[in-house]
Amino acid sequence: MNYTLHQLQIFFKVAETKSITKAAEELFLTQPAVSIQLKNFQEQFPIPLTEVVGRKLFITDFGQEIVKAAEKILNEVHAINYRTMAFAGELTGRLKISVVSTAKYVIPYFLAEFMAQNKGVDLIMDVTNKARVVESLEANEVDFAMVSVLPKQIKTESVELMQNKLFFVGGMQHEKLNKPIKKEQFEELPLIYREQGSATRNAMETFIKGNAFSIRKKIELTSNEAVKQAIIAGLGYSLMPLIGIKNELRTGELQIIPIAGLPVVTTWNLVWLPAKKLSPAAMAFLEHVTATKETIIQQKFKWFEEY
Structure with a gap:
């Protein structure tokens, strides 16, 4: 052989x-x-x-x-x-991170400089929904997880990174509005949901239930990119994280539809198990994030303040 x-x-x-x-x-x-x-x-x-x-x-x-x-x-x-x-004196090892799908627009900025400075570190990152992220963390399969809502079923340590804002979003087919839509207007709109286990879906369901809205029509898709393209095509409307629609808002393909009670604001957190014995690579990354997060947020995400 x-x-x-x-x-x-x-x-x-x-x-x-x-x-x-x-x-x-x-x-x-x-x-x-x-x-x-x-x-x-x-x-x-x-x-x-x-x-x-x-x-x-x-x-x-x-x-x-x-x-x-x-x-x-x-x-x-x-x-x-x-x-x-x-x-040779270089930091080495594997860094394993599991992130919710919306965090894929955020976590690379917190990793870029660290990975460039430590070429002996291999990165393994899984992008999935919140349910799977929590499973991998609970099973000790990863060093860190990145979520916008801290899991209640397990005890974790965490570092706050930045805000996550969710708005109600539609495409170009919807008339431009300067005032919030009313309950009866919302209930006429076809809604697009993420799959079960998604934090974005949980936020949308909580918002709808809290306002006692009725649902006219529901479409379910398994990624934020799929939801975004469906909205652009005119299939419906959805609650979406601001971080993933920056370009489409600026080109006019998507628009934020004002509605009372929005945006939903949460915070992205880097989390890990308290009993986890972090490797030298993981410890170095945690120290890097803690030391540089404010600078990264100011340099890369200042545009958040526009919304």
């Missing part, structure tokens, strides 16, 4: 994502490149590693054994790299 570390890495990522397309995206490779390397890797084994059933990719029992072996090998390679950098 003559497989390479590159092929092991690709096979492991395909097994992890159960998708050639997703593996290619996460590895910053083209889909054909991943398919070719996966085929070359498979040719070195007499037993199938994967199978496709109903257009879905599955890892065979034998493939799962190879996945376990590949993970051990790749971890050893990472360890060698970290030891080499540590010997």
Whole structure:
């Protein structure tokens, strides 16, 4: 057998994502490149590693054994790299963060300088809904999580970062308004919701329930980008975080529709478990965020004050 570390890495990522397309995206490779390397890797084994059933990719029992072996090998390679950098006096290790989908517009700014200064640190970041973020934190799968509403079911330590403002948003098809819409006007509008488990959905449901609004029509989508495009296309209206619609507000593709009780204002927090033994890389990142957050907010998010 003559497989390479590159092929092991690709096979492991395909097994992890159960998708050639997703593996290619996460590895910053083209889909054909991943398919070719996966085929070359498979040719070195007499037993199938994967199978496709109903257009879905599955890892065979034998493939799962190879996945376990590949993970051990790749971890050893990472360890060698970290030891080499540590010997040279560089900060090394993995930084694992899980963030709610709206936070993907915020957290990169708090990471950029830190990652540039510490090239021996590998970043693994999962962008998902609040329910999954809390699960990964509770299961001790990550160093930090970033949420706009602190989880009540688990005890956490936290650092406040910046405000999260949610407004009621419509597209160009809605007339421009200078005064808040009335209850009966709101109830005539088709609404677009995020999926269950989303903090944005929870905020929208709480707002509607608190005002005793009736719902005329409901559409459910699984990402803020999907909601944004649906609003632009004229499918409906939704409560959206300001952070994700800056450009569309300025180009006029979206508009904030005034309504009493809005915006909903929460705060993004970087959170971690009190009992978590933070690695040197995680501790260094926490210190970096604490020391630089005010400067980053002033430099990158001063436009928030316009709304």
